[in-house]
Amino acid sequence: MTNSELPSTFDEPIDLAIIGGTGLYNLACLKPVAVLPPMQTPWGLTSSPITISVVIGGANKFTVAFVSRHGVDHEYPPTKVPFRANMAAIKRLQAKAVLSFSAVGSLQEHIKPRDFVLPQQLIDRTKGIRASSYFNEVGLVGHVGFGNPFSKSFADFIYQFKDVLENQDAPEQPCLMHYDPETTVVCMEGPQFSTRAESKMYKMFGGDIINMSVIPEAKLARELELPYQMVCMSTDYDAWRDHEEAVTVNAVFGHLANNGRNANALAARIIQEMAKEIPEFMKTGDGLTGTAKMSIATKKDVMAPETLDNIRFLFPEY
């Protein structure tokens, strides 16, 4: 059956949401059972249809939803991705966690192109022009904690499968997965890449890798109480190495095929293991359950009916 012949509705809650980035417009390791058309949310339409797949693991059924961040034909630049719609749709489908993939530049010698990184910290260098919150309205003010922007439990889970990575063209130079509590991703505005001076400044800040899309995705996931981990796939050394050409899109594209294969292998293992037994952090909410409600400072009595409808779109139980 081709994707266009599949049902366009799916009525069960999903377990895991996966967001694909540059070069990862679908996951070949998944067998779709439904393709939902781009979902209308109070924050607009999602950037792509949502592909639903079901995996059987022993006695369990495990459901995955896939969204393409930039659209299936890469129509949305990082500044204009409908991040709030994408994340609202994922929440509406009742995902228990979000696994996000991103192509990144490396700010450190030891992180080579084709290596993967599980960042645990981030530095926001976007320019305030992206809608980055559900709780930043007159009549709805909320301040969620963001000290630890990623899910350590999820990163620990993913790191178990570090050995699935392969370098197909140069097996003697294996692809590594880097993971420690200080590993930091810088998120810049784009769409232009950084200047050499900016790239060196980000290194001085303590950045290890750089992309254009972890903000506001990670912030919105936190507001939605969703455990969120980004798997960063290195494609270049950005612009800080004076003796080398600064990053170009051609350099990035040169590594996308290998990174895409590794993303599929990694996602397949993660899904297989989750289907056998849903990890504890997905069952319990990773300590995030109830944090959004606690963060809202505005009194409910003064909220407009439309505001309450939007909150209920995200949190039907509130």
Ligand SMILES: CSC[C@H]1O[C@H](OP(=O)(O)O)[C@H](O)[C@@H]1O
């Ligand atoms: C084409 S290189 C720059 C582009 O790649 C990354 O996209 P994504 O995070 O969606 O994989 C980066 O964030 C930029 O948007």
Ligand SMILES: Nc1ncnc2[nH]cnc12
């Ligand atoms: N050098 C870079 N800067 C920002 N985003 C990127 N995505 C891939 N490489 C990048």
